Amino acid sequence: MKVVVTGASGALARQVVHLLVNDGHDVLGLDRRPWPDCPARVQMFRVDMRKRPAEDVFRTYKPDALIHMATVTYVSAGSEERYRINLGGTRAVWDYCENYGVKHAIFVGRHTVYGAAADAPLYRNEDEPLMAGSTFPNLADLVAADLYAGNSIWRRPSVETAVLRLAYSLGPSKRGTLANYLRGPKVPTVMGFDPLFHFMHEADAAMAIFTSLKNKLRGVFNVSGPPPVPLALLCRIAGCRSIPVPEPLFPAILGRFGFSRLPKGSLNHIKYPVVIDNQRFVDATGFEASFDEIQTLRAYRWP
C-alpha cells in the first residue's frame, strides 16, 4: 500500500513511518522539515500542505491512504499560523484525498481538545463535547481541525476517515506537548491541585496509529494506553522538579526563576484532568499498550 504521512519528520510520525515500512508499505513523507536519514522506502517531499507541490504528490503517486500528522502542537506559534497549518492544512489534504482517490485517511488529533474544567466528567468518551476552545483558547485551531476531519466522515463518503484523539505521548525522544511542559528546569504546578494526566508511550502511540490503518477504522476514537497518573507522582517518577505555585502568582513567575513559559489559558490544563475512555478503540482494534504508566515515565525520565 502507498501511504502519505504528513508531518513525517516529527518524532512520533517517524516511528509510524518505520512501522509502515517494516510492514512492507511504500511511504510518501510530506513535511517542511527535513528527514535526512529516512528509510530507503520513504520518499520525502519538503512541501507546505496547502501548496501545489503537496497536491502534486497526491496527483502523481495516487496514494491509497493518508495519515495526517502535520499539526502544530507548540502553543508558542502565533494564532494565525496555527490556524493556517492546523485547520487550513487539514482541509487541503482532505480535498486531495477526495480528488485523487485516497481510500482511507486518518487524522491524528489530541485528547486535550476535550478541555479541562472543574465540572467535567473524569473520563471522556467520544460523545463528549470539545470544550478546549473555551477552556484553553490557544487550542481552538486544533478543535476546529478535529471537527473538520470529523465532519469529513459524512461529507466525503468516498474517503474512509478516522479521527484519533491521542493521549499525550512520552518516551525516549523527549518530544511532544507534555515533554515540553516537563522539561523545566522547574515544572510549575498549581498549589492545592493535583490533576490526573493521561499519557502513553510514544511507541504505543505509533503502534495505535498504525493499527488504525490496518483495521481501516472509520469514526472518532479516543486512544490511550495505561491509566492516568496524578501530576505530582508523574513529576516524581519522571525525575522532574515540580514546584507548587499559588495560582495568583502564576503570571508573575512564568518565564522567570527557571520556570518555563506557559501560554495564558493553559492553567486549567494543569489544574484539572483531561482523561479519556478508549474502550471504543480497544473494541474496534483489540489494541493493548505494551508499556504501563511506570515504564513509560521511566523511558522518558530526566536527565
Added chain:
Amino acid sequence: MLTHLIHEEVQTRLDSLDLDFNAYGHDPVGISREHLGVFYSMLGFFYKQYFKVTPVGLENIPPTGRAMLIGNHSGSLPADGGMVMASLFFDLNPPRYIHGMVEKFAQTIPFLSSWFSRIGQFTGLPEHAIRMLKDERLLMAFPEGVRGIGKLYKDKYKLVRFGTGFMRIALKTQTPIVPFAYVGGEEAFPAMFHAKSLAKLVGVPYWPVPPYLLPVPLPIRCRIHYGEPILFEGDGTESDLVIEGYVKEVRSRIAELIVDGRQALGEKT
C-alpha cells in the same frame, strides 16, 4: 510522606481492599493508597471512639460487584457519608471501598479538590456514577441532597423530597440498591437555626448553629442500619410516574430502617 499517619490496622485492611493499586499505590481513577490510609485512620477515630458507630445488616452489602447504597442525611454536618465508608472498611470482611459524590464547587477549592480526588470522592455527575457502577464498584448517594443537611433539629428524621436521578442510573446499569438509615447524627449536631449571612459569606448552602454555638458535633452514639438489596426492573427510560413509584419504595424502606435504628438507640441510651 504521609505513611507515618496511617494506623497499623488500616495498613493491614488496605491490603485486602477491592482496589487495584499500581506499584506507586494509585488506582486507575486516581485513588491513592497513602491518602486513603490517612483518611481511614482519621475516620477510624470518629467511627470507633467519637461516635461509637454500630453497623447493623452489613451482610446485605454484596461482597463483590456493584451496588448503590442509598440513605438519609442525618445531621447538618455530612459525617454520615464518612461513617458509611468507615463501616465498610472496618467492619466488613473483606473490606470494601465505596465512592461518594461531592458538590461541584469542591473541585475548585485548592487542596480539598486534590484530597477528594485522591480518596475517590468525585463530583456528583451521572457519568461518574455510571462509570463506577459499570466498573463493579460500590456507590453511595443521599437523594435528599443538600436539602437533607439543611434540616433543623425540630424536623429530625423527617425525610425530605428525594431526587430521582439515582433510580434511573440504577435501572440503566442494573444495579441493586441497598437502602440504609443513619441515626444519631441529628442528636450529635442539633441545628437550631441557620446563620444565613455567614453561610453566604463563606459560600456554603447552610451554616447550622447548635445550642452550644460551636460548629462541632457532640460525641453521641450513632447507628447505621443496612436493609436488604432491592433490584428494580427496567432500563432507566421509564416514565417519571414509574420512577417516582420506585423511589417512593426506597424512601419508605429507609423510613422503616430509621424507626428500627431509633428504637435500638432508645433502648441503649
